[in-house]
Amino acid sequence: MKSILSILVLFLSITVFSQSKDYITVKKSLKLMGSRFDITVVSVDEDLGYINIQEAVGEIRRIEKMISSWDASSETALINKNAGIKPVKVSLELFKLIERAKQISEITDGAFDISYSSMDKIWKFDGSMTSMPTNEEIRKSVAKVGYNNIILNTADNTVFLKYKGMKISFGAIGKGYAADKAKELLVSKQVPAGIINAAGDLTTWGTKASGEKWLIGIANPLSKDKIFSWLPILESSVATSGNYEKFVIINGKKYTHIIDPRTGYPSTGINSVSVFAKSAELCDALATAIFIMGKNAGLSLVNQLGGTEVIIVDSANKIHKSGGILFDNNP
DSSP states (O other), X not given: OXXXXXXXXXXXXXTTSOOOSSOEEEEEEEEETTEEEEEEEEESSHHHHHHHHHHHHHHHHHHHHHHOSSOTTSHHHHHHHTTTTOOEEOOHHHHHHHHHHHHHHHHTXXXXXXXXXXXXXXXXXXXXXXXXXXXXXXXXXXXXXXXXXXXXXXXXXXXXXXXXXXOOOOTTTHHHHHHHHHHHHHHHTTOOOEEEEETTEEEEESOOTTSOOEEEEEEETTEEEEEEEEEEESSOEEEEEEOSSSEEEETTEEEESOBOTTTSOBOOSEEEEEEEESOHHHHHHHHHHHHHHOHHHHHHHHHHSTTOEEEEEETTXXXXXXTTOOSOSOO
């Protein structure tokens, strides 16, 4: 789940991304993929701007049609329907997305796993849960989860889920991928600059109409209405995972709604993770994974990846950052 919480991303399209004599800003907000998308473009006139936005919307809807596990006619639904039965031939685009998802699973030791949707939903975060599930219930809840059981055949682009009841879902990578593809389409149409904000998975290109870089504001986790540092981003993306809204407290201990797909237990120790990279898809996946991996493992991973940075807010609201993030982390 992505939410801009302790790391607050502020888009300055209203206050500083203003009209120049050559360009105007055109922005539209709408519901796509079950979430709010905000699409902002720089354009020479309003009509062209809205045409470009509509083309981006069409691309996002195309991606949704491909990856939705709820649409019975989608390729993803067909893969799930044939779990434990037979391989399913899919488009090269979906095959490559699943292939990249498995690669992210490997580098995160399974903290990211698109087969997480095979988990039995034994944790409830609606206030009704008052006691811990048993160890056996938790063990069984993840029995059919495991990215190694997603079998890919590169010779014929088939995907096979090894066990009946297995499912894949792109909830932790799909919106980032859709944002990347919408951006790619708009760049190919010579749209000079813009922002795709896919429910908190953000990607940018170009600069503001003034020629300045886009800025994101980093909020003080102790006072989320106050900004203590600004980060410029150019041709870059960011995604945030946070735990403030959905959690349960049992025997005085807080358990978040972000479940470790390897163990079936909720993650602990982190309030928020924001990942910065060129690809929104990668940011989306890593934000979830690092939340599960924890501070030390997450920082170690990011510091080994080129062109990727992270800001982590732990459960004590202390900020930790990777080597390329430059600001005072004692707000």
